[in-house]
Each structure stands twice: as C-alpha cells, then as structure tokens.
Amino acid sequence: MKQKLAEEKNAVGDGNIVSENYGLAEQNYSDAIDLWPSNALFYGNRCKSCFMLGEYKRALEDSKNAVAIDGNSKMGYEYMARCCLIFGDYDGAERAITSSSRINHHENEYEYLKDLRKMLENYAQRSIDCFYLKKYFDAVLIANEALKMLPESVAFKLFKAKCFFNIGDVKELKKLESAHGVPQADRSYIKATRFYCEGDLVEALSYLDQALTFDLNHDKSFYMKEQISRIHAKKMNGDDMFAARKFRQAIELYTEALDGDMPKNSFVCVLQYSRAKAQSKIGNFYNAIQDCTSALGIWQDNVDALLLRAKCHEYLDNFREAMLDYETLLQKGAVINNLQQFEMMTSKVRNLNVLLNHEKAEKQKCYGDEKYMANQFRAALILYGDAITLWPQNVSFYKDRIECYIKLKDYKAAIEDCQTAVKLDNTFFKDYDRMINCCLIIGDIFGTERAIQKCVEAG
Structure with a gap:
C-alpha cells in the first residue's frame, strides 16, 4: 500500500x-x-x-x-x-x-563530461597558480573563463570570492553573496569576508557563527573565526594600552595583530593608523609616516591618516610633503564643516609654502655662491635673483647680488639693490658705503649726498 x-x-x-x-x-x-x-x-x-x-x-x-x-x-x-x-x-x-x-x-554519451572535467581541472590549476603568485585579478579572469564553461560552478564562485577578499573588493563580494547555487554556509562565509574587508569584525564573527550553524564542518569559517577573534582581541588590548598612555605596549599589540599574510582591507587600515598614532606619541615620526602611507594605500580617503602624516612631516621639517598633505585635505573638503580647522589648515599651507620657498631660496643662494667663487658673476647674478624672488625679505641675498653687479660694473643696478637692502635693514652701514661708492663712480652727486645723509640719519 x-x-x-x-x-x-x-x-x-x-x-x-x-x-x-x-x-x-x-x-x-x-x-x-x-x-x-x-x-x-x-x-x-x-x-x-x-x-x-x-x-x-x-x-x-x-x-x-x-x-x-x-x-x-x-x-x-x-x-x-x-x-x-x-x-x-x-x-x-x-x-x-x-x-x-x-x-x-555508452562511452560517447559521457565524452562531453570527460572533456569538461579536463578543461575545468586545467582552469582550476592555472587560477590557483596565479592566486599563490598574488596575481588575483588574473586568477579571477581565469575563473570567469571556467564559469563560461560551467556557469553553475560553485567552486569557481567561491574561488572568486577568495580572490576578491584578498583584493578587498567589497562590491564584488556582495554580488557573490547571492550567487546561484552557493550553499547557505558559504553564503554566510562570503558575507563574513565582506564585513571583514569593511573592518566590521563583530558583524564578520556573527556571520561566521551563522555559517558554522549551517555546517559544523565548514573549515573556512572555523579558521577565519579563529583568526579574527585573535586579531580583534589584540586590537582591543592595544586600544586599552593607548588609552592608558602605554604607547610602546600598544605598538607591540597592533604589530602582533598585523602579523601574518593579512589581506589589505579596512581593518588593516584601522590597525595601521592606530599604530601610527602610537608611534607619533613617542616621537617615531618616520615609522608613523610609513604606517599612515600604508593605510592610505588601502583607503586613500582616510582623512585621519592623511592629517597625522602631514603633522609628522611637519615635525621632521619635511615642508614640501607636509604642505602637499594639507593641500590634499583641503581639496577633499575634509574640514569644510569645521571653520576653525579649515582656517588652521589654510594658514598651515600658507606658512609651509613660505618655508618651502625659503628652503628653495637658500639652495639657489648656495649655487650662486659657487658660481661667484668661480668668477661666473652673470650666472651667480641669476641665481641670487631667483633666491630674492623666493624670499624677497632676506637682505643677505641683495648684498650678494650687489657684489655681482659691482663685479660686472652695473653700478645703477647695484645702487637699486643697496636702496632695497637699507630699507630692509638700515643698520648695515656697508650697504651705504657701496651705494656712495657706486654713485661717485657714475657721477651721481645728488645720489651721493642722499646716501650720505641717510647713513648719518641711521646713526
């Protein structure tokens, strides 16, 4: 029945x-x-x-x-x-x-499956070889070719998820979460990898638990849960040490959390920035800059890392690099809603630009000195002129150019520079002497009298 x-x-x-x-x-x-x-x-x-x-x-x-x-x-x-x-x-x-x-x-009836098996196995081996060479994009391309042969392939969909996880491509991971035919445990695992990439370890752990509920023997979820739990604990302990101003211990814990072949994701970015903050607190500005740069390599819009790097460059007198970072922050509109911070950064960029010009001016002055010592007065004249353009308030550059004008017997130009020099510093009497001598040479009696009178007035 x-x-x-x-x-x-x-x-x-x-x-x-x-x-x-x-x-x-x-x-x-x-x-x-x-x-x-x-x-x-x-x-x-x-x-x-x-x-x-x-x-x-x-x-x-x-x-x-x-x-x-x-x-x-x-x-x-x-x-x-x-x-x-x-x-x-x-x-x-x-x-x-x-x-x-x-x-x-019926041998012929299964020839198609035999050929398909061989091709898929070949694709699998090639994609795995690329993966271990960290050529993740190439590995994905090979997996896509395999999926054209067998669109139902769960193996290649999961392999793509593994590649995108290592790349940190959240968008592609999200697409694979709803891929046809992927078992529930694997769906939850892919969601966990996405949240891991986004830096949300709590949510990642939640989905890993869900995956293990669907399949107690889901090894990938078990190992990832173990890894994330360890990293999360190190990060929390590091934060506690930082809050207690135990910066060296915090650095050690952040470093331990970063140890291993971790994929580049948002959480790694957070760890690198956290370590950079601790490094900066103990004056390790070079190391802090390296960590900030690594963090920005993962997430280029990380305003905190960019600001910290700018400050570290400033502490090290790397004016060019500091100015570039501050300018980038202003361009990104990162401080547009904070008027005080906006004005502070605008002022910093302006001041750093001045310092950078001063640095360039000093270099031009040194090159000018070399040319002057080699009796190449016209070349020295151009270099001193460049220095004055970059730092017009520096009286010493005018004095150097005056010497060149005198060597080249361009006394009128020398007089003009002497006049500018005494306006900037009227206590340096040698400039008055030069001006008087140059006026006498060109027969400028009135100029000579004015120069003598100014010298007397200056004391």
Missing part, C-alpha cells in the same frame, strides 16, 4: 518536473522517499529536482544515496558527476563518469 502511494507521489513529481515546478517536485519526491526509502529511482528524481533548484549539495547527497541503493543507477552517477564538477571534485567526477559509462556501455 505504501509503495503504491509512493509511486503515485513520484508520478506527481514527474509531472511537476515537466511543468518546471521544481520546488513542488522536490516535495513530491521527498514524500515518495518517506514512503519507500529504499527506492533508488526516487532519490535520483529528487536529485534532479534539487539540481534544477540550484541545491547542488543536496543533489550530490541524493545521487550518492541512489547509487548506494542501486549500483547501476544511471541518473545517480550522471548527477554525481555533474555535482562533483560543480564543487570542484574532479577525481570524484572522473570516478562517477567512469562508473556510469562502464554500466551503460
């Missing part, structure tokens, strides 16, 4: 398969199996409905049940081979194809 009812349920399931109502068909076949659990055909049929629904893991389990009950189950071996290919079990696929072809004696 039960067997007859089971056959009726199976027949209804067959009708739903034809109508493409695979969910209903799966329920019909499940009812049939409950009534007649030793019927290999029912498992084969449910395997097919699960396969069509994208529930490949259940399909694989049913295919194994089918061949366990009936070693000659053609449907069981065929779907076992297909599911093994989907999950990247190429040895299992080969065994299933071989068993099926031996039972049914």
Whole structure:
C-alpha cells in the first residue's frame, strides 16, 4: 500500500518536473522517499529536482544515496558527476563518469563530461597558480573563463570570492553573496569576508557563527573565526594600552595583530593608523609616516591618516610633503564643516609654502655662491635673483647680488639693490658705503649726498 502511494507521489513529481515546478517536485519526491526509502529511482528524481533548484549539495547527497541503493543507477552517477564538477571534485567526477559509462556501455554519451572535467581541472590549476603568485585579478579572469564553461560552478564562485577578499573588493563580494547555487554556509562565509574587508569584525564573527550553524564542518569559517577573534582581541588590548598612555605596549599589540599574510582591507587600515598614532606619541615620526602611507594605500580617503602624516612631516621639517598633505585635505573638503580647522589648515599651507620657498631660496643662494667663487658673476647674478624672488625679505641675498653687479660694473643696478637692502635693514652701514661708492663712480652727486645723509640719519 505504501509503495503504491509512493509511486503515485513520484508520478506527481514527474509531472511537476515537466511543468518546471521544481520546488513542488522536490516535495513530491521527498514524500515518495518517506514512503519507500529504499527506492533508488526516487532519490535520483529528487536529485534532479534539487539540481534544477540550484541545491547542488543536496543533489550530490541524493545521487550518492541512489547509487548506494542501486549500483547501476544511471541518473545517480550522471548527477554525481555533474555535482562533483560543480564543487570542484574532479577525481570524484572522473570516478562517477567512469562508473556510469562502464554500466551503460555508452562511452560517447559521457565524452562531453570527460572533456569538461579536463578543461575545468586545467582552469582550476592555472587560477590557483596565479592566486599563490598574488596575481588575483588574473586568477579571477581565469575563473570567469571556467564559469563560461560551467556557469553553475560553485567552486569557481567561491574561488572568486577568495580572490576578491584578498583584493578587498567589497562590491564584488556582495554580488557573490547571492550567487546561484552557493550553499547557505558559504553564503554566510562570503558575507563574513565582506564585513571583514569593511573592518566590521563583530558583524564578520556573527556571520561566521551563522555559517558554522549551517555546517559544523565548514573549515573556512572555523579558521577565519579563529583568526579574527585573535586579531580583534589584540586590537582591543592595544586600544586599552593607548588609552592608558602605554604607547610602546600598544605598538607591540597592533604589530602582533598585523602579523601574518593579512589581506589589505579596512581593518588593516584601522590597525595601521592606530599604530601610527602610537608611534607619533613617542616621537617615531618616520615609522608613523610609513604606517599612515600604508593605510592610505588601502583607503586613500582616510582623512585621519592623511592629517597625522602631514603633522609628522611637519615635525621632521619635511615642508614640501607636509604642505602637499594639507593641500590634499583641503581639496577633499575634509574640514569644510569645521571653520576653525579649515582656517588652521589654510594658514598651515600658507606658512609651509613660505618655508618651502625659503628652503628653495637658500639652495639657489648656495649655487650662486659657487658660481661667484668661480668668477661666473652673470650666472651667480641669476641665481641670487631667483633666491630674492623666493624670499624677497632676506637682505643677505641683495648684498650678494650687489657684489655681482659691482663685479660686472652695473653700478645703477647695484645702487637699486643697496636702496632695497637699507630699507630692509638700515643698520648695515656697508650697504651705504657701496651705494656712495657706486654713485661717485657714475657721477651721481645728488645720489651721493642722499646716501650720505641717510647713513648719518641711521646713526
């Protein structure tokens, strides 16, 4: 009686398969199996409905049940081979194809699956080689080629997720969370990797727990949970040390959290910035700059890291680098809502620009001195002129250029520079002497008298 009812349920399931109502068909076949659990055909049929629904893991389990009950189950071996290919079990696929072809004696019928297995295995090996060389984008391209051959492949979808995790591509990870055919445990795992990349370790741990609820033997989730828990604890302890002003201990804990081959993600960025703050507190500005630069390499819009790096450059008198960072902050509009900070940074950029020009001016002055010592007065004149342009308030540059003008017998130009020099510093009487001498040389009596009068007035 039960067997007859089971056959009726199976027949209804067959009708739903034809109508493409695979969910209903799966329920019909499940009812049939409950009534007649030793019927290999029912498992084969449910395997097919699960396969069509994208529930490949259940399909694989049913295919194994089918061949366990009936070693000659053609449907069981065929779907076992297909599911093994989907999950990247190429040895299992080969065994299933071989068993099926031996039972049914139709070698040509399985040539397509044989060829597909070889191609997929080749793609898998090539993509793995690229992955270990950290050529993640190349690995993804190869995986995409494999997915053109077998769009249902869960193995290559998960492999892509692994690559995107190492790249830190949150957008692509989010797409893969809803990829067709990916088991629930793997979906939760991919979500965990996305939150890990975003720096939300608490949410990542939550999804890893969810993955382990779906599959207690989900090794990837277990190992990632272990890693994240360790890193999270180090980060929290480091923050506690920082708050207690124990900066060296904080640096050690942040360094321990960063140890290992971690993918570049937002949390790594947070750790690097945290360590940079601690380094700056003990005066390790070079190390702080390195950490800030690494953090900005992951997240270029990290305003905190950019501001800290600017300050560290300023402490080290790296005026050019500091100014560039402050200008970048202003360009990003990072302080637009804080008028006081905006004015402070604008002032810093202006002051640093002045300091940078002073630095350049001093260099031009040194080059000018070299030319002057080599009796190359015209070349020295140009270099002193450059220095004056960059730092027009520096009286010493005018004095150097006056000497060049006198050597070149350009007394009128020398007089003009003497006049500027005494305006900047009227206590340096040598400039008056030069001006008087130059006026006498060119026969400027009135100029000579004025220069003498100013010299007397200056004391």
